[in-house]
Amino acid sequence: MDIDEAEPPSQDDQPTDWRKEHINYLAEGLLPTEKWDARRLKRRSAHYVVMDGELHRWTATKVLLKCISGEEPRLVMAETHEGAAGNHSGGRALGLKVKNLGFYWPTMNADCETYVRKCDKCQARHIFRRSSTESLELQTSPPLPPLVETKAVPSKCTTKDTFTRSLQTAKERPTVTFSL
Numbered sequence: 001m002d003i004d005e006a007e008p009p010s011q012d013d014q015p016t017d018w019r020k021e022h023i024n025y026l027a028e029g030l031l032p033t034e035k036w037d038a039r040r041l042k043r044r045s046a047h048y049v050v051m052d053g054e055l056h057r058w059t060a061t062k063v064l065l066k067c068i069s070g071e072e073p074r075l076v077m078a079e080t081h082e083g084a085a086g087n088h089s090g091g092r093a094l095g096l097k098v099k100n101l102g103f104y105w106p107t108m109n110a111d112c113e114t115y116v117r118k119c120d121k122c123q124a125r126h127i128f129r130r131s132s133t134e135s136l137e138l139q140t141s142p143p144l145p146p147l148v149e150t151k152a153v154p155s156k157c158t159t160k161d162t163f164t165r166s167l168q169t170a171k172e173r174p175t176v177t178f179s180l
């Protein structure tokens with residue numbers, strides 16, 4: 001018990017189970033010694049309930065979600081996103097799907113966004129979609145002449161007279177450019 005209250009030793013990639021403090025409080029009435037931590041935990045735990053030793057969270061519509069931790073979130077995301085029934089939906093949609101399946105963990109929305117961002121198939125689809133949009137834009141918008149060329153060649157709005165004059169000047173003084 002003393003170990004729980006002390007600063008946890010830094011364990012590489014081994015975050016503590018987020019459910020533990022809720023279970024400790026809801027099932028055994030244990031609270032952190034620090035006043036504000038205790039108050040915060042009490043407030044947060046109002047959304048949770050322990051059933052058969054497992055933590056569950058109430059949704060706003062009074063549905064119970066199973067709280068998961070450790071490797072479980074990644075497995076659930078993988079199965080939901082790219083499993084048999086998965087359709088590589090976006091991050092937000094994935095978060096909703098996981099919730100509809102009855103699972104919950106505090107960082108689920110952010111984790112689902114990250115998961116989709118790292119999915120190779122979704123990445124490839126995103127790049128393809130972006131490149132087709134870009135090529136569409138190129139087709140519809142008129143191409144702008146490069147800035148350097150506009151300086152060297154008389155612009156479109158130059159009248160015939162000034163254009164001829166410019167040409168003559170150019171013949172007489174070949175080093176002079178047309179830019180003004």
Ligand SMILES: [Zn+2]
Binds near residue numbers: 081082
């Ligand atoms: Zn995907």
